[in-house]
Amino acid sequence: MTFVMIILGIILGLALAVGLAFMITMIRVSKSNDLGNSKGDFKSFSRVPLHMINKRDRINPNKYR
Amino acid sequence: MIIKCPNCGAAVEFDPVSGKMKCAYCESIFEMGELTPEEETKQDVTQEPAQDRMECNIYSCKSCGAELAVNGVEASTFCAYCGQATIVFDRVSHELKPELIIPFKVQKDQAINAIRERFATGRFVPNEVKNFDVERVCGIYIPYWLFDTYYYDRQIIKATIRNNDKSQTVHYYREAECNFNNLTLDASRNLNDDSSQRLEPYNMQELRSFDVGYMSGYYADRYDMKNTDLRNLAYSRTKELFDTEVLSTCSGSGKTIVSNAPKMSINKETYAMLPAWFMTFRYNNQPYTMLINGQTGKLVGAVPFESRKAWKSGILTFFICALICIPLAITMLLNSLYSGENTFELIGGMIIVSIITMVVGFITLGKIKHSTQLTSSQEMNKFAHDRQEG
Numbered sequence: 001m002t003f004v005m006i007i008l009g010i011i012l013g014l015a016l017a018v019g020l021a022f023m024i025t026m027i028r029v030s031k032s033n034d035l036g037n038s039k040g041d042f043k044s045f046s047r048v049p050l051h052m053i054n055k056r057d058r059i060n061p062n063k064y065r
Numbered sequence: 066m067i068i069k070c071p072n073c074g075a076a077v078e079f080d081p082v083s084g085k086m087k088c089a090y091c092e093s094i095f096e097m098g099e100l101t102p103e104e105e106t107k108q109d110v111t112q113e114p115a116q117d118r119m120e121c122n123i124y125s126c127k128s129c130g131a132e133l134a135v136n137g138v139e140a141s142t143f144c145a146y147c148g149q150a151t152i153v154f155d156r157v158s159h160e161l162k163p164e165l166i167i168p169f170k171v172q173k174d175q176a177i178n179a180i181r182e183r184f185a186t187g188r189f190v191p192n193e194v195k196n197f198d199v200e201r202v203c204g205i206y207i208p209y210w211l212f213d214t215y216y217y218d219r220q221i222i223k224a225t226i227r228n229n230d231k232s233q234t235v236h237y238y239r240e241a242e243c244n245f246n247n248l249t250l251d252a253s254r255n256l257n258d259d260s261s262q263r264l265e266p267y268n269m270q271e272l273r274s275f276d277v278g279y280m281s282g283y284y285a286d287r288y289d290m291k292n293t294d295l296r297n298l299a300y301s302r303t304k305e306l307f308d309t310e311v312l313s314t315c316s317g318s319g320k321t322i323v324s325n326a327p328k329m330s331i332n333k334e335t336y337a338m339l340p341a342w343f344m345t346f347r348y349n350n351q352p353y354t355m356l357i358n359g360q361t362g363k364l365v366g367a368v369p370f371e372s373r374k375a376w377k378s379g380i381l382t383f384f385i386c387a388l389i390c391i392p393l394a395i396t397m398l399l400n401s402l403y404s405g406e407n408t409f410e411l412i413g414g415m416i417i418v419s420i421i422t423m424v425v426g427f428i429t430l431g432k433i434k435h436s437t438q439l440t441s442s443q444e445m446n447k448f449a450h451d452r453q454e455g
Binding site: 001002005006008009010012013014015016017018019020021022023024025026027028029030032033034035036037038039040041042044045046047048050051052053054055056057058059060061 | 183187188189190219221223235236237238239240241242243244245246247248249262263264265266306307309310311314315323324355356363364365366367368369370375378379380382383385386387389390391392393394395396397398399402408412415416418419420421422423425426427429430432433436437
């Protein structure tokens with residue numbers, strides 16, 4: 001069983017490595033070659049923060065509909 | 066429209082450094098509004114109130130269909146958008162006069178150097194691109210409608226949070242309102258919305274009353290979308306900004322708005338001109354047009370990456386990741402085996418993480434390709450072509 005786990009560990013480790021390497025490389029390529037791919041955000045167009053009138057967490061959604 | 070120097074008679078242009086009008090020949094400097102344009106009298110144009118209209122030369126490009134207004138001194142043999150030498154000066158037109166303008170702050174050389182410097186530090190930028198020859202660079206005032214909007218909404222937001230390794234669905238209630246100022250929406254059909262939005266943000270504190278002198282020496286794209294055409298877009302953009310901000314006040318993952326009651330109003334619509342540099346160069350016989358925000362210097366555009374360099378970097382990263390991930394995976398699996406924990410859950414988790422990283426990689430690759438397509442003028446051509454056919 002230990003041998004099976006080691007083989008499985010190698011396969012899964014390789015799969016993780018492939019995924020991570022691809023993701024990291026693409027992020028680096030994006031930073032290198034894709035310039036200014038963001039657009040204006042909330043702060044770009046609003047001088048004041050969002051005016052929160054009412055804020056409740058963990059509500060029962062049926063009571064608020 | 067030509068503004069002539071009273072001292073020597075040469076053309077006077079707006080100088081971004083001094084923020085004043087400067088004679089290109091005798092270097093005399095004049096305050097904005099000090100000089101009056103010399104009117105041309107050759108065209109029969111619709112009589113409109115003088116304060117609402119301004120006179121411009123219009124050229125049209127036979128390649129991409131773009132129509133741009135050119136003021137006075139700028140003579141061109143290339144289209145500012147697609148770089149093709151197929152433009153025709155065909156008429157003088159009376160254009161709607163903008164109310165506001167942000168003058169150019171970034172000069173032509175600064176714009177080119179900024180791109181050169183940025184490409185020089187790009188690890189995956191092809192060497193031919195790093196040493197690009199500028200085919201064409203021109204400053205264009207892009208027509209925008211600036212919207213002042215008010216948005217109110219009551220929202221119920223559903224999210225998933227994790228507590229002690231257990232997922233739990235929670236709901237949030239948010240009631241909020243906000244005023245947005247000078248939401249920028251470009252009024253030119255020739256310019257892709259995605260490209261123009263990437264030029265954001267402009268510093269709206271520097272908006273000035275429109276003076277035709279600011280346009281001297283630059284192109285001005287023609288406004289061909291009315292404010293009424295853009296109201297739906299203003300609504301969706303406002304909603305997007307509001308929702309993103311509201312969602313940021315909730316914790317958890319997979320946040321979705323399950324119920325809402327929005328109210329929106331448009332308080333003001335202003336026609337304005339905002340500056341941008343369009344710089345075209347060729348790579349593999351294809352033109353690429355980089356945009357530079359003429360006020361902030363923000364660079365916009367993407368170039369193809371060099372596959373060889375990407376493969377090299379990818380393989381190196383793979384070996385480093387493998388050196389870490391393989392021992393880690395083996396250790397975790399053996400630990401779970403000997404401690405009696407659920408091994409299948411662990412295996413499933415590792416498979417999911419691998420898939421997620423691949424998906425993120427492909428999404429990023431897709432974004433790079435999309436940006437590259439926007440930058441290549443084929444996208445502009447296609448946009449114009451689709452519009453002509455539509």
